[in-house]
Amino acid sequence: MGIFGRKDNTTATPAQATGPDLTALTGDYTIDPAHTTIEFVARHAMVTNVRGSFQDFSGSLHLDGQDPAKSTATLDVTMASIDTGNADRDGHLKSADFFKIDEFPTMTFRSTKAESLGGEDYRITGDLSLLGVTRPITIDLEFNGVAKDPFGNERAGFEGKAELLRSEWGLTWNAALETGGVLISDKIKLNFDVSAIKNA
Secondary structure, three states: OOOOOOOOOOOOOHHHHOOHHHHHHOEEEEEOHHHOEEEEEEEEOOOEEEEEEEOOEEEEEEEOOOOHHHOEEEEEEEHHHEEOOOHHHHHHHHOOOOOOOOOOOEEEEEEEEEEEEEOOEEEEEEEEEEOOEEEEEEEEEEEEEEEEOOOOOEEEEEEEEEEEEHHHHOOOOOOEOOOOOEOEEEEEEEEEEEEEEEOO
């Protein structure tokens, strides 16, 4: 998704700048749900943040260590797996007021553009589809490195952040506060901690 290769800031020749470290990243990866977190944060009653996450999702990455623009990502999220730590709130979010999970059981992301920002920072743009609405979203990423785990899996990891206005996807339910303002913010923050395993 956003791990396109580590930028070499030395004065190496072009052949060295695209050496083994970059080449080793190139390939197809599967996101590991057991070690990946997809979290959202909403402002509640204008005074505090409420956090939630999705527990059931799948995704794949194609990383190109030498040409970031050729890297791609897909993500499919089961909306019924939403978890905010409160059963009543989760039930409301699954209802027709919000995600309408019976009609729209899945949220998807498909990348359309990837770019290096320098150093360990990257940016990926793609189409987020939710409630039958597809709109672009941009995710800023930080590459956390690569490692081989005790089971022989080659892993790549990164952290990502994004912001969106939920109203742009038709999520408009709200309630007015007596003191002014509304119960739930329109702006939603997204946080990602991703571990992806390189396919054999």
